[in-house]
Amino acid sequence: MKQVKFMLSEKEMPTSWYNILPDLPKPLPPLLHPGTKEPTILPPPLFPSAMRDQEFSKERYIEIPEEVQDIYKIWRPTPLHRAYRLEKALDTPAKIFYKYEGVSPAGSHKLNTAIAQAYYAKQDGIKRFATETGAGQWGSALSLGTAFFGLECKVYMVKVSYQQKPYRRIMMETWGAKCVASPSEDTAIGRKILAEDPHSPGSLGIAISEAIEDAFGRDDTYYSIGSVINCVLLHQTVIGQEAKKQMEMAGFYPDIIVGCVGGGSNFAGMFLPFVKDKLEGKKPKLRIINVEPEACPSLTQGPYAWDYGDIAGMAPIAKMNTLGHTFIPDKIHAGGLRYHGMAPIICHLHQLGFVEAKAVPQTTTFEAGIQFARTEGIISAPETSHAIRVAIDEALACKKSGESKTILLAHSGHGHFDLAAYDDYLTGKIKDHKVSAAKIKEALAQLPQVEYAGA
Amino acid sequence: MKQVKFMLSEKEMPTSWYNILPDLPKPLPPLLHPGTKEPTILPPPLFPSAMRDQEFSKERYIEIPEEVQDIYKIWRPTPLHRAYRLEKALDTPAKIFYKYEGVSPAGSHKLNTAIAQAYYAKQDGIKRFATETGAGQWGSALSLGTAFFGLECKVYMVKVSYQQKPYRRIMMETWGAKCVASPSEDTAIGRKILAEDPHSPGSLGIAISEAIEDAFGRDDTYYSIGSVINCVLLHQTVIGQEAKKQMEMAGFYPDIIVGCVGGGSNFAGMFLPFVKDKLEGKKPKLRIINVEPEACPSLTQGPYAWDYGDIAGMAPIAKMNTLGHTFIPDKIHAGGLRYHGMAPIICHLHQLGFVEAKAVPQTTTFEAGIQFARTEGIISAPETSHAIRVAIDEALACKKSGESKTILLAHSGHGHFDLAAYDDYLTGKIKDHKVSAAKIKEALAQLPQVEYAGA
Numbered sequence: 001m002k003q004v005k006f007m008l009s010e011k012e013m014p015t016s017w018y019n020i021l022p023d024l025p026k027p028l029p030p031l032l033h034p035g036t037k038e039p040t041i042l043p044p045p046l047f048p049s050a051m052r053d054q055e056f057s058k059e060r061y062i063e064i065p066e067e068v069q070d071i072y073k074i075w076r077p078t079p080l081h082r083a084y085r086l087e088k089a090l091d092t093p094a095k096i097f098y099k100y101e102g103v104s105p106a107g108s109h110k111l112n113t114a115i116a117q118a119y120y121a122k123q124d125g126i127k128r129f130a131t132e133t134g135a136g137q138w139g140s141a142l143s144l145g146t147a148f149f150g151l152e153c154k155v156y157m158v159k160v161s162y163q164q165k166p167y168r169r170i171m172m173e174t175w176g177a178k179c180v181a182s183p184s185e186d187t188a189i190g191r192k193i194l195a196e197d198p199h200s201p202g203s204l205g206i207a208i209s210e211a212i213e214d215a216f217g218r219d220d221t222y223y224s225i226g227s228v229i230n231c232v233l234l235h236q237t238v239i240g241q242e243a244k245k246q247m248e249m250a251g252f253y254p255d256i257i258v259g260c261v262g263g264g265s266n267f268a269g270m271f272l273p274f275v276k277d278k279l280e281g282k283k284p285k286l287r288i289i290n291v292e293p294e295a296c297p298s299l300t301q302g303p304y305a306w307d308y309g310d311i312a313g314m315a316p317i318a319k320m321n322t323l324g325h326t327f328i329p330d331k332i333h334a335g336g337l338r339y340h341g342m343a344p345i346i347c348h349l350h351q352l353g354f355v356e357a358k359a360v361p362q363t364t365t366f367e368a369g370i371q372f373a374r375t376e377g378i379i380s381a382p383e384t385s386h387a388i389r390v391a392i393d394e395a396l397a398c399k400k401s402g403e404s405k406t407i408l409l410a411h412s413g414h415g416h417f418d419l420a421a422y423d424d425y426l427t428g429k430i431k432d433h434k435v436s437a438a439k440i441k442e443a444l445a446q447l448p449q450v451e452y453a454g455a
Numbered sequence: 456m457k458q459v460k461f462m463l464s465e466k467e468m469p470t471s472w473y474n475i476l477p478d479l480p481k482p483l484p485p486l487l488h489p490g491t492k493e494p495t496i497l498p499p500p501l502f503p504s505a506m507r508d509q510e511f512s513k514e515r516y517i518e519i520p521e522e523v524q525d526i527y528k529i530w531r532p533t534p535l536h537r538a539y540r541l542e543k544a545l546d547t548p549a550k551i552f553y554k555y556e557g558v559s560p561a562g563s564h565k566l567n568t569a570i571a572q573a574y575y576a577k578q579d580g581i582k583r584f585a586t587e588t589g590a591g592q593w594g595s596a597l598s599l600g601t602a603f604f605g606l607e608c609k610v611y612m613v614k615v616s617y618q619q620k621p622y623r624r625i626m627m628e629t630w631g632a633k634c635v636a637s638p639s640e641d642t643a644i645g646r647k648i649l650a651e652d653p654h655s656p657g658s659l660g661i662a663i664s665e666a667i668e669d670a671f672g673r674d675d676t677y678y679s680i681g682s683v684i685n686c687v688l689l690h691q692t693v694i695g696q697e698a699k700k701q702m703e704m705a706g707f708y709p710d711i712i713v714g715c716v717g718g719g720s721n722f723a724g725m726f727l728p729f730v731k732d733k734l735e736g737k738k739p740k741l742r743i744i745n746v747e748p749e750a751c752p753s754l755t756q757g758p759y760a761w762d763y764g765d766i767a768g769m770a771p772i773a774k775m776n777t778l779g780h781t782f783i784p785d786k787i788h789a790g791g792l793r794y795h796g797m798a799p800i801i802c803h804l805h806q807l808g809f810v811e812a813k814a815v816p817q818t819t820t821f822e823a824g825i826q827f828a829r830t831e832g833i834i835s836a837p838e839t840s841h842a843i844r845v846a847i848d849e850a851l852a853c854k855k856s857g858e859s860k861t862i863l864l865a866h867s868g869h870g871h872f873d874l875a876a877y878d879d880y881l882t883g884k885i886k887d888h889k890v891s892a893a894k895i896k897e898a899l900a901q902l903p904q905v906e907y908a909g910a
Contacts, residue, residue: 001521003465004528010458066456073459074536074832081529085603103558105832107871147829148540167622170874173881174828373629374602377529377560416562416871419625426628 004084006246008077014241015069016061017234020272020345023060023279028230028348029319030056030454034308037450040316042231046215046223048120054231062234068119071148072112075104076238080246083409085375087395094398095252096391098409099243099270102378106141106171108413109266110226113235114138114145121151121222128152130214131224132182132207135161135335136168136417137381138226143177153177156184156210159202161335167417182207189213203328204338205311212314227263228309228318228343236269243408244273252406254286256394259410260386261290261299261357262336264343267387270410271355272345278354288355289394290346291386293365295433296329298322298342299350299357301440306450307341317448320347323435324443330433332362333421334382340443358390361432365389366425369415379422381415459539461701463532469696470524471516472689475727475800478515478734483685483803484774485511485909489763492905495771497686501670501678503575509686517689523574526603527567530559531693535701538864540830542850549853550707551846553864554698554725557833561596561626563868564721565681568690569593569600576606576677583607585669586679587637587662590616590790591623591872592836593681598632608632609676611639611665614657616790622872637662644668658783659793660766667769682718683764683773683798691724698863699728707861709741711849714865715841716745716754716812717791719798722842725865726810727800733809743810744849745801746841748820750888751784753777753797754805754812756895761905762796772903775802778890779898785888787817788876789837795898813845816887820844821880824870834877836870 021028030039042052054062064072083096101109121129129146132155133139139155146153155177162169162181172179182202183190187210193200200206215223225232247253257274259267267290277283290299298321307322309315322341323329329338349355369385371392372378380388391409398405415422424430476483485494497507509517519527538551556564576584584601586608588594594610601608610632617624617636627634637657638645642665648655655661670678680687702708712729714722722745732738745754753776762777764770775796778784782795804810824840826847827833835843846864853860870877879885 001465002525004525005465007462007464009462010456010460070457070459070539084525105834144832148832166878167871167874170878170881171834174825174834174874174877176829370629374631377599377603379560379626379629416622419622419629422629423621423625426625 002084004082006080006249008242008245010073012245013069013072013077014064014238016063018237018241018273019057019060019062019234020275021056021230022058023276024348025279026352028344031316031318032306032450032452034313034315034317037317037452039454042229046212048117048124048222050120050123051117051231054234055229065119068116071115072238077242078103080243080250082250083376086372089371089375090392090395090399092395092399093402093404094395095404095406096395096409097247097250097407098411099239100411101239101266102411102414106144107416108137108141108381109236109239109269110138110141111144112238112269113226113232113265114141115148116235117224118145118149118151122149126222127220128154128218129224130154130211130221132156132204132211134158134204134338136165137336137413139179140168140171141226142224143172143175146177147175154214155179156182156207158182158204158207159200165417182210184210187213208310209312209314227265228341230345232265233268233272233343233345236265237272239269239410240271240273243270247408253283254408255405256287256289257408257410258289258291258387258390258394260337260383260412261292261342261346262339262383264346266412267410268343268346275349275354289390290355290357291390292357292359293332293334293337293386294359294361295332295435296323296338297359297435298340300359303444304347304351305447307447309341317450318344320344321350323440324446326446327440327443332433333418334386336383337386360386360389361434363430363432366430368392379415380411381413382418382421384412457539459537461535461704463697463700465528467700468524468527468532469519469693471518473692473696473728474512474515474517474689475730476511476685477513478731479803480734481807483799486771486773487761487905487907489768489770489772492772492907494909497684501667503572503579503677505575505578506572506686509689510684520574523571526570527693532697533558535698535705537705538831541827544826544830545847545850545854547850547854548857548859549850550859550861551850551864552702552705552862553866554694555833555866556694556721557866557869561599562871563592563596563836564691564694564724565593565596566599567693567724568681568687568720569596570603571690572679573600573604573606577604581677582675583609583673584679585609585666585676587611587659587666589613589659589793591620592791592868594634595623595626596681597679598627598630601632602630609669610634611637611662613637613659613662614655620872637665639665642668663765664767664769682720683796685800687720688723688727688798688800691720692727694724694865695726695728698725702863708738709863710860711742711744712863712865713744713746713842713845713849715792715838715867716747716797716801717794717838719801721867722865723798723801730804730809744845745810745812746845747812747814748787748789748792748841749814749816750787750890751778751793752814752890753795755814758899759802759806760902762902764796772905773799775799776805778895779901781901782895782898787888788873789841791838792841815841815844816889818885818887821885823847834870835866836868837873837876839867
């Protein structure tokens with residue numbers, strides 16, 4: 001009988017997060033203050049002290065608090081699957097494995113950091129979080145994270161998503177969070193925008209600004225972000241540490257690891273423990289492929305440059321591959337991949353040649369998602385389907401070449417709240433959104449002028 | 456560190472289903488033909504031969520085909536959780552465990568039988584299934600089951616649900632099934648009803664009639680049912696067999712097992728392997744509580760009588776607790792619990808005193824569902840929340856009495872597609888639906904006259 005899943009016991013769950021910073025061959029450039037443009041830390045009134053320490057920590061392993069581990073155990077360790085049925089449908093000699101984060105109650109990897117953030121905020125005596133959400137994945141994860149620790153949570157949800165995805169909003173409310181459509185009447189910036197345009201559909205940039213204003217204005221409130229920054233990637237390294245042990249159980253080491261990247265936290269969480277092997281010279285041939293949408297190709301088409309983390313220029317400036325902080329991608333269904341920049345750690349590793357990147361058109365990702373659903377059963381988030389596309393392409397390349405490569409797919413979450421997108425695909429309403437060079441050029445003209453030459 | 460989940464390896468997954476029929480102290484009454492009213496079998500042109508054999512088999516253990524086991528492994532064995540966080544919130548000395556079937560790709564236990572049915576149909580050389588679905592759980596499970604075996608699937612979905620729950624319909628289509636609103640133009644009975652009332656909202660009874668007509672009319676097509684009959688309960692016994700081993704791992708034997716019942720297949724799948732211990736006299740004090748909605752109280756208020764399985768009187772007549780086959784329950788959100796009868800095996804065990812039953816009002820089930828979501832993280836199906844209500848009530852009774860009972864909850868599935876119902880609850884729109892004695896009396900007047908005295 002074949003083994004389909006490789007499961008770890010709770011005792012085998014990692015007890016530390018892996019911090020790659022001390023292992024990097026060249027140091028990661030710092031964050032710069034958006035005003036002074038000098039090196040800075042995560043702003044103290046907005047972030048838990050533990051996370052500020054973690055952001056540039058020199059410790060290789062950072063212990064996961066026991067209370068956080070106990071909550072992780074509700075769904076972790078997550079399964080590693082061998083995709084026998086997909087392999088058979090593709091008639092490929094490749095071996096495809098996927099690590100499935102969709103078993104979390106919030107439906108994706110996002111809960112790994114949401115719980116840590118809520119725990120640390122509680123430690124600091126904070127009572128409340130404010131955050132933004134686009135499609136709703138992050139807002140739901142933080143709503144549950146805060147519910148576990150008895151904290152309040154206020155989510156500013158981009159109005160167009162708030163209207164299109166009521167189930168995500170209800171999910172947050174079921175866990176006890178308050179969710180408002182952004183722009184809202186609850187902040188000065190929201191009121192200003194509504195005064196100018198009462199029918200504003202909102203944007204992630206506006207929602208971030210509302211959440212930050214909310215958190216700045218109250219002593220009992222932190223601001224929370226679900227990706228991009230170092231400590232959020234750190235919290236996600238439970239994924240890759242588990243996957244490494246599980247691949248050992250299966251008796252294979254991957255030739256290729258593939259995952260989708262928006263801010264980059266899910267895929268970095270998977271690959272950082274494997275990159276360690278490359279940094280140590282152990283696995284020079286391992287390929288790590290970051291998959292992004294053709295509509296928002298920061299790694300494949302954006303320069304490695306200093307840029308603001310947010311549209312309003314309130315967040316720190318980071319060195320990253322960016323399409324420009326004013327770049328607004330087309331409204332593809334993979335809302336979680338519509339970020340103008342990319343996690344600085346990923347960009348740094350990309351610069352150093354340890355990871356690669358690929359952009360894929362939207363229609364082909366739905367085709368891959370459907371094939372995955374009909375063979376492996378799981379209906380995937382449109383974000384995840386970007387990674388599935390490339391995993392399938394690599395498996396088909398093996399079919400041509402006759403090679404029996406081992407492919408490890410980072411499966412970030414299910415698509416139960418994205419079925420309207422599947423309906424659009426099945427009824428022929430999905431199109432591709434290749435971005436024009438002119439659009440990128442226009443946004444890149446808005447990059448900040450930075451004199452800093454320290455890194 | 457405490458252990459939160461008790462997981463079995465794939466090797467520990469049951470390789471047989473447990474058939475209780477040979478262990479019953481008194482034989483189960485037969486099915487009667489709806490025309491002749493004489494003992495009958497499942498109609499051959501509609502059901503796989505293997506299932507016809509299983510329906511009244513004398514074998515205690517029936518081997519699960521290897522191909523079915525391989526597909527089960529995508530999500531099985533399912534986890535057994537200790538609900539530490541709920542226990543703490545209730546401040547109870549009771550120990551609450553739950554066996555979680557929501558990790559299946561279709562979101563509930565229904566997939567356990569859907570895969571077996573599709574496998575057996577394929578063995579018989581059948582190419583296609585026709586079935587009905589109310590809220591959509593069963594239709595989605597069979598859509599995925601048939602996708603795994605390359606069969607076609609046509610689902611007649613009650614029109615009002617088809618319109619209210621588009622995500623369920625899209626889920627089926629994503630897996631490749633065809634789903635139409637019932638009454639449809641695709642059958643004679645559908646066309647007849649539409650001719651009389653073009654705006655008919657449909658009913659489960661109409662949808663069953665359409666599916667049966669479809670299957671009767673084509674040699675390549677079987678009809679499929681997702682609960683009630685013996686062999687479907689049989690397929691669900693993987694749940695209870697796993698749970699028994701997992702409770703042993705946890706070091707406890709349940710004092711109380713609780714689950715929700717509509718047709719009864721999920722909860723019977725859980726409790727039948729435990730009832731075996733009671734039949735053998737080993738666990739006389741074990742309580743098994745079937746929870747049903749106050750709006751459809753077949754076990755608590757229906758007589759144990761001969762009645763048709765369907766509204767149209769086309770299905771076999773079974774001896775069961777029934778509210779009458781013409782009984783139409785109010786439109787509570789737990790659509791899966793709106794069946795006029797109950798699995799004959801459950802009713803028989805109820806008659807013999809091995810299991811008990813309790814009916815609960817709708818509002819209290821949502822209250823329980825919310826408490827479960829905010830402590831254990833999982834958003835439950837409204838059906839499951841009926842069982843959660845009683846599990847919590849029993850735990851609170853322990854708090855009063857100071858007893859530290861062990862409660863095992865059969866958690867049948869997640870509520871990702873039921874969030875509109877949660878929204879109604881959170882905004883005060885949910886009410887109770889206690890059924891009137893007059894309504895039951897009226898439906899019971901339509902029970903068939905049966906002379907059969909064999910059992």
